Amino acid sequence: GAVVSQHPSRVICKSGTSVKIECRSLDFQATTMFWYRQFPKQSLMLMATSNEGSKATYEQGVEKDKFLINHASLTLSTLTVTSAHPEDSSFYICSAQQGLGEQYFGPGTRLTVT
């Protein structure tokens, strides 16, 4: 099956700093990538949808200036959490989709803001 990687798998940062998370589709070209956020023992909440070469579409309640998404190529999307605060601590998961096919999920990134 298709492989999606995320980097880093875990990151700890200080309050006020920015953190970049990468999502890569390793063996296919992803026309669309999705970013989710998951709190402990809860489900995935879609944050935004990004299509290669265009601006991301954010879900209601997600601050686009805080969660910067760049989908510069068909195999890479990045999520930058700007001026991170402890409440941004969460498990961030990306998924990648080729055309209208199924989504393949990455292994997630655990962000802890101290």
Added chain:
Amino acid sequence: TQLLEQSPQFLSIQEGENLTVYCNSSSVFSSLQWYRQEPGEGPVLLVTVVTGGEVKKLKRLTFQFGDARKDSSLHITAAQPGDTGLYLCAGDSGGSNYKLTFGKGTLLTVNP
């Protein structure tokens, strides 16, 4: 906004028991997926159901899509400790993006 109600939210059973997880909505979905997620990892797709009334089997797991494509169930026979995890249903309502709506998940613990 489409919602998927998943129940039960938590389930703790003994090895060998059977269980059913339900996923219900008032909306129609083009397709519905079931995922299993282990702590600290991303969700792994188990099955996709597309046709109303469809039944799919994956070893001890049986998935059913409702006739009206609004609900689905996952039945596990003779559960094993290795089945422990978070089970998520997700619906695709169609459209230009394959955007998924996730249920809240069922946290299953199978005790040896």
